[in-house]
Amino acid sequence: MPSTTFLSSARIAALQQAERERFVVSHPQSLALARATQAHYLFGVPLHWMRDWPSPATLFVREAQDVTLQCADGLQYADFCLGDTGAMFGHSPPPLADAIARQASRGLTCMLPATNAVAVGEGLQRVFGLPFWQMALTASDANRFVLRWARAITRRPQLLVFDGCYHGAVDDTLVDLEPTTGRTLPRPSVLGQVHNHAAFTRVVPFNDLDALEAALAPGDVACLLAEPALTNFGLVPPEPGFWEAARALCRQHGALFVCDETHTISTALGGYARAHSLEPDFLVVGKAVAGGLPSAVYGFTTDMAERMAAAKEAAPEGHSGIGTTLSGNALTLAALEAALGHLHTEASYTHMLALARQLEQGLRERIARAGMPWTVTRLGARMELQFMPGTPRNAQDVREHAQAELEAFTHLFMLNRSVLLTPFHSMMLISPATRTGDVDRLLQVFDELLVVLAV
Numbered sequence: 001m002p003s004t005t006f007l008s009s010a011r012i013a014a015l016q017q018a019e020r021e022r023f024v025v026s027h028p029q030s031l032a033l034a035r036a037t038q039a040h041y042l043f044g045v046p047l048h049w050m051r052d053w054p055s056p057a058t059l060f061v062r063e064a065q066d067v068t069l070q071c072a073d074g075l076q077y078a079d080f081c082l083g084d085t086g087a088m089f090g091h092s093p094p095p096l097a098d099a100i101a102r103q104a105s106r107g108l109t110c111m112l113p114a115t116n117a118v119a120v121g122e123g124l125q126r127v128f129g130l131p132f133w134q135m136a137l138t139a140s141d142a143n144r145f146v147l148r149w150a151r152a153i154t155r156r157p158q159l160l161v162f163d164g165c166y167h168g169a170v171d172d173t174l175v176d177l178e179p180t181t182g183r184t185l186p187r188p189s190v191l192g193q194v195h196n197h198a199a200f201t202r203v204v205p206f207n208d209l210d211a212l213e214a215a216l217a218p219g220d221v222a223c224l225l226a227e228p229a230l231t232n233f234g235l236v237p238p239e240p241g242f243w244e245a246a247r248a249l250c251r252q253h254g255a256l257f258v259c260d261e262t263h264t265i266s267t268a269l270g271g272y273a274r275a276h277s278l279e280p281d282f283l284v285v286g287k288a289v290a291g292g293l294p295s296a297v298y299g300f301t302t303d304m305a306e307r308m309a310a311a312k313e314a315a316p317e318g319h320s321g322i323g324t325t326l327s328g329n330a331l332t333l334a335a336l337e338a339a340l341g342h343l344h345t346e347a348s349y350t351h352m353l354a355l356a357r358q359l360e361q362g363l364r365e366r367i368a369r370a371g372m373p374w375t376v377t378r379l380g381a382r383m384e385l386q387f388m389p390g391t392p393r394n395a396q397d398v399r400e401h402a403q404a405e406l407e408a409f410t411h412l413f414m415l416n417r418s419v420l421l422t423p424f425h426s427m428m429l430i431s432p433a434t435r436t437g438d439v440d441r442l443l444q445v446f447d448e449l450l451v452v453l454a455v
């Protein structure tokens with residue numbers, strides 16, 4: 001049986017060098033654009049994250065439709081990254097593209113609600129189950145606003161998150177856990193950090209009910225902000241019974257439960273919380289909620305709505321610190337209405353889940369046949385190839401098994417053979433537009449990868 005020891009750093013580096021050369025030869029247009037954009041953008045890209053792909057130069061996109069992405073050199077890719085979930089329902093699905101085109105000539109933003117606001121509110125309640133809603137433009141913003149509401153209505157200062165969490169560019173949540181002392185540490189990679197996180201944010205390991213209870217016990221936690229499964233530190237699923245107990249602990253200690261479904265919306269129609277009856281006080285959904293047009297929503301219970309209204313009315317006139325000018329604009333509402341009606345459907349998820357199971361099974365069979373100590377963890381339509389022998393229980397497990405070079409090699413190897421995985425981790429997402437042929441292509445390239453690694 002092969003072991004990981006033969007995958008030495010030197011060997012992976014040599015293999016990766018060959019892939020880098022292959023990319024350079026086959027992407028002359030992207031290379032030319034990458035040179036030209038240096039004159040206008042930091043690192044040559046409109047968002048510096050766009051350089052966090054393992055390719056030696058940025059891959060420039062000419063067009064993306066369904067799950068087929070075409071690069072500047074005219075090469076086509078089966079896209080399993082799907083904009084890291086923004087395009088989870090496929091690139092520019094026709095009902096969404098039509099709705100956006102129709103609204104584009106009828107006013108984009110007025111800082112007044114459009115007449116379809118009722119239809120959108122009904123759609124949000126139908127899909128996600130909560131009665132009341134507010135809008136933001138990104139999931140980062142939605143999380144930030146919900147934290148403010150939660151602290152305002154509970155009059156408690158503390159926030160509780162799980163180690164390895166990511167909830168966007170939200171200062172309070174960009175923290176790590178010091179494993180031996182349990183202290184909150186500022187995340188070292190965060191730039192320009194000046195806040196004293198340890199004073200207002202507690203961090204506990206995922207799947208650890210004792211630590212959760214200890215953090216809640218002082219009675220000063222406004223809310224637990226959590227994804228139902230960690231999706232930004234590999235994919236770490238909840239253990240059986242974890243959420244039932246965690247939810248009960250929040251109630252017992254008077255802390256609100258804010259569920260960030262931005263990624264776990266892949267679980268089932270309406271997300272994980274709905275499928276597993278987690279009964280969040282607040283629910284945040286961004287990225288794919290309007291099919292990839294910038295939009296995020298947060299829903300809440302009637303009880304929360306009453307407490308929010310009371311907090312707002314009790315505050316003096318002036319800035320609330322919640323909201324941005326373009327939130328809830330007419331274009332976004334048009335896109336949301338189309339997305340809720342045509343994309344967030346049982347038919348979408350039936351297709352996504354069936355194909356995701358097929359991909360998971362195909363990967364597992366190949367890993368077993370090759371005797372690799374690797375794992376596939378799936379949550380509905382998203383799954384993660386993990387270079388570790390078992391499913392991780394928490395972020396520390398993931399840190400201890402990190403194989404960044406092997407991961408980067410896998411990415412570039414697949415990209416060079418027309419399959420896109422999500423950078424930062426090996427996530428694969430299935431959309432309603434993904435076809436069996438796309439899954440077959442990925443599995444075929446995975447076979448080739450296993451052969452190369454076994455030589």
Ligand code: PMP
Pocket residue numbers: 084138139140141143166167168169227232260261262263286287
């Ligand atoms: N919540 C979760 C769970 C996320 O994964 C992300 C982004 N990856 C965000 C919030 C923030 O989303 P955005 O970058 O669109 O603000």
